[in-house]
Amino acid sequence: MKRLTAAAIALVLLPPATAQAQQGHSYDYFAPQREMIQRGVQAILQCNGLFTGDRTPEQVFDQELAYLQNPVGTAEGGDYAVDWERKAVAIGAPGAVPVMRAAFREGIGCVIMSPDQTFDDIDDLPIQTAPPLAGDASTMAWPDGDVVEDRGLPPGVDPVALEAASDWAFERESAEQVTLSLMVVQDGRILHERYAPGVNRFTKTRTWSTAKSIASTLIGMLVDEGKLALDEPLPFNWLPEGAGSPETDPRRHITLRNVLNMSSGLYPVDSWGMEYATGSGFSYWAGVSSVDGARNRSLMREPGSFWDYENYDTLLGVYAMKQVIGDPQAYLEFPRERLLDKIGMRNTYLSTDRFGDFILSSQVYTTARDLARFGMLYQQKGMWKDERLLSAEWIEFVRTPAPATSETGNFYGGQWWLVPDSRTDVPADAYSTAGNRGQYVVVVPSHDLVIVRRGLDYGRQGFSQWDLTREVLKAFDPVATNNR
DSSP states (O other), X not given: OOOOOHHHHHHHHXXXXXXXXXXXOOXXXXXXXXXXXXXXXXXXXXXXXXXXXXXXXXXXXIIITTTOSSOSSBTTBOSEEEETTTTEEEESOSSSSOOEEEEXXXXXXXXXXXXXXXXXXXXXXXXXXXXXXXXXXXXXXXXXXXXXXXXXXXTTBOHHHHHHHHHXXXXXXXXXOOEEEEEEEETTEEEEEEEOTTOOTTOOEXXXXXXXXXXXHHHHHHHHTTSSOXXXXXXXXXXXXXXXXXXXOGGGGOXXXXXXXXXXXXXXXXXXXXXXXXXXXXXHHSOOOHHHHHHSXXXXXXXXXXXXXXXXXXXXXXXXXXXXXXXXXXXXXXXXXXXXXXXXXXXXXXXXOTTSOBOTTTOEEEOHHHHHHHHHHHHTTTEETTEEOSOHHHHHHHXXXXXXGTTTTSOBOSSSEEOOTTOOSSOTTOEEOOBTTTBEEEXXXXXXXXXXXXXXXXXXXXXXXXXXXXXXXXXXOOOOXXXX
């Protein structure tokens, strides 16, 4: 028998080089996680739709869940359970994919539970028991309350053009863009307010990433007090356990400015198609600690050198807020005491994970009017009535382009979006919140204007807040604009 040499054996056993070159990643190793997270997405949206937003099952399935590819069941029923007494939902039937549950908690909204929890664990979830803001909003004048005097439009505002802008927002050519509400407020006065059928001024919907601008506001209040500083490193104890010495860990140089500019340099777990497979998806939709996920990331770039939109960067800033406040109960009460109650945002819920940490990268439920109040705080340069709630310096920071965006259009500031350099059809001083599915609060200082658009867009989406701003401004006499 002829003996084969080692080289001959290698040629027999190894596939041709061309076959090796054709190998690729065709299998979705994260598919089980995606299925679990998808159930968690439905649990949170369905729970909040029913119990935070007081919407009907038909509205929830027609709009809240419209962007999910394969929601479980229909409005008539399916493999899900609604506990109307405990205000909770369970999505899916037991099997390879865990049943995911979410429960409404007073003052917070719905909290996602971990896969190994049941409805018997609801009472252990966080709750906000602070009494409601005093007064009856139905009898109080705007903006403290909801009574709006009909004084007609002020001089210089074209009613036909304003109505045309409203129609532009609501009567979309794309079926994927569903406008729920539109408000135009000038110098604190409501000039236009419109809602889709089945929606009104009390309807709470999810802000998605508009919550980031609320987070930045709360953080800014602590910076104004000197409890946090933009250009100092985040507190050392933000580093994950087992990280070693804070003096030698390269992440010790990350500053508050870096995370608010979306330029931490930390590994981007929420990008490149992994948004609903890893990263913050676990804290949003699967019951994992939002703090642990934000902290446990390695450094891959020099802080401040590269812009990468990351939910966990926002949550590192929120964690810094929690650390300097100190007391967990004071932390839970801080947003209401310092912001929401001050400006009459009585219909706003800032949700937490099951560990009691605010998920202020996305998880806020509120109304169009409350967001208009929030925009007015910025339009009024941080003042509310005769009280300064936010410094002019902080507002200047959120409107200043992140250095890492200088070569790509200067489109992002401190958790607020800026008019890109390429846009010349809207005032350059405008700036905006932005949330998935079309949640916008646009502030145009040169016109003393706030524009709020709430949507439940789905599919490719694509509704532009700057296009909306352009259309609305057609109704106003030209005024001098300020350049950034």
